[in-house]
Amino acid sequence: MYRPTHRTPAYQPQNRMAAYENTIPMSERSAQSFDYFASVPTVSSLAQRSRSLGHEARSRDYGSERPNLVVSGMKKFTKAYFTGPRGNLDLHANKIVEKLEEDKSLMEDTPVSEQLRKEALKNLPQGLTMKRCVKSKLTKSVSQKSKRKPIGFWKRLKYSINISFSKFVASLKNFNYFELWHGSLKDIEGRFGSGYASYFKFLRWLFVMNFGVALLSLGLLVVPQIILDTSASNKTTNTQSFNFRNIFIGDGFFIETVFYYGHYTNQFIEVIPHLSFDMPASYFSVTVILYVLSFVVLAVSVAESYRRTFIETEGGLQNVYANRIFCGWDYGIATKEAAQLKSSSIYYELKELLSEELKDVEDWSCLVKFWTYTIQVVVNILVLVILAAVGWMTWVLMKKSNEGEIAVYITALVINIIIMVFPSLFYYISKHEDYKNPRITLYITLGRTYLLGAVILGTILAFWLIHAEGKNCWETLLAAEVYRLIIFDFLFSVVLSVIVDVGYFIGRYFLNREPKTEFNIAKHTLQIIYNQGLLWVGFLYSPILPAVVTLKMFIIWYVNQGCVRKLCRPPKRTWRAAQTQTWFMMMIFVSILLIIATHGYALKSVRTSQTCGPFKHYNYTYEIVTTHIEDLEQDLAWRVIMNVTKPGGLAFIMIALGILVYYLREHALANRDKVKMLKETLVWLAKDKKFLVQMYNDVTKGEINPHLRDNRFVDPSRILPHEFTEDVSSSVDEDDFHARFKKYS
Amino acid sequence: MGNKLLTFTEQQLENYQDCTFFTRKEILRRLRVHKKFREIRPDLVPKRMRQNEQVTIRVPLEDVVEKLPELRENPFKQRICEVFSRDGKGNLSFEDILDLLSVFSEQAPRDIKVYYAFKIYDFDNDRHIGTEDLDSALVLLMRQELSPEDRQQIIEKVIEEADVDGDGKLSFMEFEHVITRAPDFLSTFHIRI
Numbered sequence: 045m046y047r048p049t050h051r052t053p054a055y056q057p058q059n060r061m062a063a064y065e066n067t068i069p070m071s072e073r074s075a076q077s078f079d080y081f082a083s084v085p086t087v088s089s090l091a092q093r094s095r096s097l098g099h100e101a102r103s104r105d106y107g108s109e110r111p112n113l114v115v116s117g118m119k120k121f122t123k124a125y126f127t128g129p130r131g132n133l134d135l136h137a138n139k140i141v142e143k144l145e146e147d148k149s150l151m152e153d154t155p156v157s158e159q160l161r162k163e164a165l166k167n168l169p170q171g172l173t174m175k176r177c178v179k180s181k182l183t184k185s186v187s188q189k190s191k192r193k194p195i196g197f198w199k200r201l202k203y204s205i206n207i208s209f210s211k212f213v214a215s216l217k218n219f220n221y222f223e224l225w226h227g228s229l230k231d232i233e234g235r236f237g238s239g240y241a242s243y244f245k246f247l248r249w250l251f252v253m254n255f256g257v258a259l260l261s262l263g264l265l266v267v268p269q270i271i272l273d274t275s276a277s278n279k280t281t282n283t284q285s286f287n288f289r290n291i292f293i294g295d296g297f298f299i300e301t302v303f304y305y306g307h308y309t310n311q312f313i314e315v316i317p318h319l320s321f322d323m324p325a326s327y328f329s330v331t332v333i334l335y336v337l338s339f340v341v342l343a344v345s346v347a348e349s350y351r352r353t354f355i356e357t358e359g360g361l362q363n364v365y366a367n368r369i370f371c372g373w374d375y376g377i378a379t380k381e382a383a384q385l386k387s388s389s390i391y392y393e394l395k396e397l398l399s400e401e402l403k404d405v406e407d408w409s410c411l412v413k414f415w416t417y418t419i420q421v422v423v424n425i426l427v428l429v430i431l432a433a434v435g436w437m438t439w440v441l442m443k444k445s446n447e448g449e450i451a452v453y454i455t456a457l458v459i460n461i462i463i464m465v466f467p468s469l470f471y472y473i474s475k476h477e478d479y480k481n482p483r484i485t486l487y488i489t490l491g492r493t494y495l496l497g498a499v500i501l502g503t504i505l506a507f508w509l510i511h512a513e514g515k516n517c518w519e520t521l522l523a524a525e526v527y528r529l530i531i532f533d534f535l536f537s538v539v540l541s542v543i544v545d546v547g548y549f550i551g552r553y554f555l556n557r558e559p560k561t562e563f564n565i566a567k568h569t570l571q572i573i574y575n576q577g578l579l580w581v582g583f584l585y586s587p588i589l590p591a592v593v594t595l596k597m598f599i600i601w602y603v604n605q606g607c608v609r610k611l612c613r614p615p616k617r618t619w620r621a622a623q624t625q626t627w628f629m630m631m632i633f634v635s636i637l638l639i640i641a642t643h644g645y646a647l648k649s650v651r652t653s654q655t656c657g658p659f660k661h662y663n664y665t666y667e668i669v670t671t672h673i674e675d676l677e678q679d680l681a682w683r684v685i686m687n688v689t690k691p692g693g694l695a696f697i698m699i700a701l702g703i704l705v706y707y708l709r710e711h712a713l714a715n716r717d718k719v720k721m722l723k724e725t726l727v728w729l730a731k732d733k734k735f736l737v738q739m740y741n742d743v744t745k746g747e748i749n750p751h752l753r754d755n756r757f758v759d760p761s762r763i764l765p766h767e768f769t770e771d772v773s774s775s776v777d778e779d780d781f782h783a784r785f786k787k788y789s
Numbered sequence: 790m791g792n793k794l795l796t797f798t799e800q801q802l803e804n805y806q807d808c809t810f811f812t813r814k815e816i817l818r819r820l821r822v823h824k825k826f827r828e829i830r831p832d833l834v835p836k837r838m839r840q841n842e843q844v845t846i847r848v849p850l851e852d853v854v855e856k857l858p859e860l861r862e863n864p865f866k867q868r869i870c871e872v873f874s875r876d877g878k879g880n881l882s883f884e885d886i887l888d889l890l891s892v893f894s895e896q897a898p899r900d901i902k903v904y905y906a907f908k909i910y911d912f913d914n915d916r917h918i919g920t921e922d923l924d925s926a927l928v929l930l931m932r933q934e935l936s937p938e939d940r941q942q943i944i945e946k947v948i949e950e951a952d953v954d955g956d957g958k959l960s961f962m963e964f965e966h967v968i969t970r971a972p973d974f975l976s977t978f979h980i981r982i
Contacts, residue, residue: 162807169904171875172884172891175808230981238976353972365946366967369926370910371974375863375893376981383862391931394943622972723953730954 137177140168144182151186159210161186224248228605234378236563237386239619240608241376243565244601246628247572251597253341254579257334258590264330265587268313268321269302275315292535293452294527299520303527305585306520306656324658328668331584335643338580339636346626346633353626368393385614392616416478423477427470427492431499434462438503442525456532459500463574464536467493467567483620487627490566494631497574498638501581504529505642509650517656519585526582527589530575534596537571538603549611560613566624568604572597573632580639584646648689809891815982822890822982826883829856834883850879857886859980864929865909872908893980899969902978907964919958920944 145151150160161182165175225248233241286297300307313321372390377383438459445455470492479485508522515521545561553559579593647665659665673679687693806813816822827834830848850870853860860866870879873889881889891897892905912922923944927935935943951959951967959967968974 165808166810167898167901169901171873172805172808172888173875176804179804179807233981238979242976352975364950365943366951367971367973369923369930369943369947370906370964370968371971371977373864373930374977375979376977377862378858380862383864387864387930387932388934391934394935395939398939398942620973621976726953727955730956 133174133177137174137181140170140174140178141181141185144178145185224252225601230376232605232608233376235382236608236612236614237374237382237619238376239565239615239621240563240612242619242621242625243563243569244605246569246625247597247601247604250572250576251594251601253338254576254590254594254597257338257583258594260334261330261583261587261590264326265308266302268323268326269308271315272309272313272323273302292528292531293456294524294531295452298527299524303586303588304520304523305658306517306653308587308658310658310660324668325672327587327658328665331587334583335580335636335640339640342629342633342636346629349626349629353622364397365394368397382614385616389616420477420479423473427473430466431492431495434466434496435499435503438500439507442504442507445525452528456528459529460532460536463497463500463533464541466496467570470496486566486624490570490624490627490631493567493570494573497570497577498635501577502638505581505639509642509646512650512653515653517653519653519657523582523586523589526578527586527592530578530582530589530592530596533571533575533578534599538596538600542603542607545607545611558613560611562615563608563612565619569628572600573628573635576632577635577639580636584643644689805887809887810894810896811891816887822887823883825857826886829853845882847874847876847880847882850874850881853879853881859982864932865926868909868912872905890980890982893978894982895979899975902975903965903968904961906968906974906978907961910964917956917958917960918964920948922958923947 144164150157150164161179165179165182168175168178170178225244229241229244229248232244290296290298294303298304302308308323308327310324313323368390372393374386377386441451441455441458445451467489471489474485474489474492477485477488479488504522504525508518508525512518548561549559575593575596579589582589649664651663652659652665654660659668662668662671670682688697802813802816805811805816809816826848827836829852833846833848835846850867853870854866855861860869863869867879869889870881871877873885873892874881875885892901907918910922910926911918912925913919924940927940927943948957948959951963953963953966954960
C-alpha cells in the first residue's frame, strides 16, 4: 500500500517540458521506496537521456536535465564514511561499484559509456577520495568484463567523430571568456554581493559579443575597403577637411571615410591580381549573417534564462521564509562589512515579512481600492501621452536637423537629456502609484524607461526610412545620426554622470551625511540595453560601429567599476538577480527582433541611393541576392519565402504562435493543479503511514521483528513490505533505533 | 605552466578532472588551490604532495575558517568544514578542499548543491532539518539580533510552508522541493575562486 504512485499517463509532460519534469520530487521518479535511502537506479535514466554526446558541455547545465543521481548518499555510507577507519572506505566503494555495475550501458568498453561513467562519477555526492576509489575499481571491472568484439568500421568512425566533436566543444569551454576581468568581478562580488556583480556579468557578456562582431566586420568589410583606398590605382582624396568637432558629430570629414555606408565601393576589389573581392556581396552577407548570429545567440540565452527562472521554479517566489533562510546568504561575500550588511538585510526582510503578516489581515475598503485603480490608470495614460509627445518631438527635431550646424547639436543634446531625465521622472511617478508590491513598481518603471528608448529609436528609423526618397545617400546620414547619438550618450551617461556622482559624494561628505550611495543597477542596465539597440540600428549602415561601441563598453566597465568601488555601498535590499536578469534579456531580445524586422523591411522595400554605397546599381538591396543566384525568381523556395513575408503571411504566423503559447500556458496551469493535488495526497499518505505503524506496534506488542532474531534491528518507522528482503545490516545504530522506537511505544 | 605542473602528476590531474567539476586548466592555473592550501598552514603542507599526502595531511578546523578567505565571513563556515571533512570534525585534507570548491563552483549541477546544502543545514546530522537546526541556522545568520519569540515564529512559518508530510521537520525531499523552486539558490550557493 505504500507503492508510490507513478506518473499517470494522462499528465505526461511533453518533451518540451522535459526540464520541468525533472523537478518532480524523487519519490515520484524512483521505483523504490519513498526513502532518501534509495540506491542508484536512476543511472539508467541518465544513460537514456545521454544518448548523444558532447556531454562536457552539459556540465554547465544547472542540473535541470540530469535525473536525480544524488541519492546514492546512503546513510550507511556517509555515517561509516565519517567515523570508520580506512578499511571501510574500500567496503563502501565496493558497494557503490556494485550498484553502478547493475546498469549495463555504463559497463561497456566503448567511448560512449566512458563518457557516461565520467558523468555518473561527477554526480556522485561523495568525497574525492571515495570517487577516485570508485573510479579505479570501475575501470578495473570494466576492463575485466569487456568482451573484445571488433567494432565495425562505421561504428569506429562514428565514435571517433563524436569524441573529437566533444573534445572540440570542451576545448571551446576551456577558452571560455570567464577569464576576462575575473579578478575584478570576484572583488566586486565579495564586497558588494551578487546583485552588482550581475550587472557587470551582463556587461561583460555583451562586450564579448560585440567584440566578436567588431572583429568580423572590421576584418571582412573595413580592411578590404582600406586596402582599396590605399592602393595606387584608386586614390581618392577626401573633399572635406578634418575638424576636431567631427569626432563628436560624425559629420564632415568622416562622411567620406570607411565609417559609413556611402564610402564603400560597389566594385570588385582586385588589388592583388587574380584575387578579387566582391564588395557588395561581402557587405550584404557579412551584415546579414552577423545579425542572424546575434539573434540566435540571444534567443538561446533568453530561452535558457526563462526556463531556469520561470519554468523550473513554477512561476517565481513562493515559500518566502524558507527561501530567505536557505537561499538568503550569498556565499560569495568576502568582506566583513558586506557580511554585516547582508545579515542586517536578511534581518530587515524577515522582520518586514513578519509585520506584513499582521497587515495582510486588513483589507482595503472599496473606496480606497477604487481610488488607487483610478490613479494607476490615469498615470499610465499620462505616461503613454508623454511617450507620444517624445516621439513627436523627435520627429520635429529630425526634420529640423538638416538645416544647419547648430540644429545637429541640438537634436542630439535634447534626445540625450530626455533619456537621462525621464527615467528619474518615471521612478518618481511610480512611487506615488501605490502598487502592492515594490517589485511591481520596479518592473513598471523598467518597462516605461525601455519604451522611452524604443520610441526614440523607432522614430529615428521611421523618419529616415520614410524620407529616404528625397535625400542623397540617406544611409550615410542615418548612420551619422546614430553615431552622434552614441557619442553624446557616452558624454552624458558616462562622463557627465561620473562628474555628478562625484559632486554628490563630495557634497554629502561636507554636509556630514552618509556619502556613499547605492549603485542603481536598473538604470545602468537599461543604459547598456539602449546602447546595444543603437548599435543594431546603425550597424547595417556603418561597419565600424561595433568597434566604437566595444571601445565604449570597455571604458564603461572601468568607469563603473571605479565608481562602485569608491563611491558606492552594498545594497540594503536584496536584489533578486535571477528574475530581473530574465526581464533584461527579454528586453534585449525584443529590441533585436524589432530592429531586424525593420531592417528586413528596409532591405526589401526601400530604394537604395543611387549615388553612393555598395548597392548603388540596384534598386533594392535584396536584388543582390537575386542577381547572384540565377533564376532565383523561379525557384520555389524563394517564392515561398517572398509570399510568407507578405503581411498576410506574417499575420498568420503570429496568430499560430499565439495559439501555441496559449496552449502551453494552459498545459502549465493544468500541471500546477495536479501538483497541488499530489501534495495533498502526500499528506494523507503520511498520515496513513503513521496510523499503520501504530497498528503494527500494537500487534507485535513492541517486539523486535520476529523474523530477524540475530540482533539485526529494523527501524520500525521504515517498515515497508519489500524491505524485509533487502540487506539491512548496519543501517541503523542502536541509539537511533531506540530514540525512534520510543516515539511509537 | 612550468612550476605548477610539478605539483601534480598527470595521473592525478586526470583523476581530478574526472571527479570534480573543474577543467584541467582551472585546476592548474586559475584555482591555485594547492597554493591556498599551503598558505593555511605552511608548516604542515609540503610543496609537492605525493599521492598519500593528499589524503592524509589535514589542516585543523580553526586554521581553515580563519585563513581561507572565501570562508572567513561565512556564518556557516564551521558546518561547511564539518560536512566536507572525512573525519566529521572539520579537519580538511587537500582533496576535501578541492571537493568543497568543486561543489561550490559554477559548473556543479543543482542536485549536488542541494544535497550538500541539506547536509550543511542539518546541524545534528539526523537526516532531517528540525526546529533546533533551523534555530541554529537563524542564530548564525542573524548574529543574534532576533529575539527568541521572533525566531520561534519564523521557524513555525518555515515548517508550515515546507513540511508536506506533517512530521514537523524537513526531510531531504521536502528541502529539495523548496530549493528547486527558489530561483536564486544557484547564484547564491556559489563561491567564486
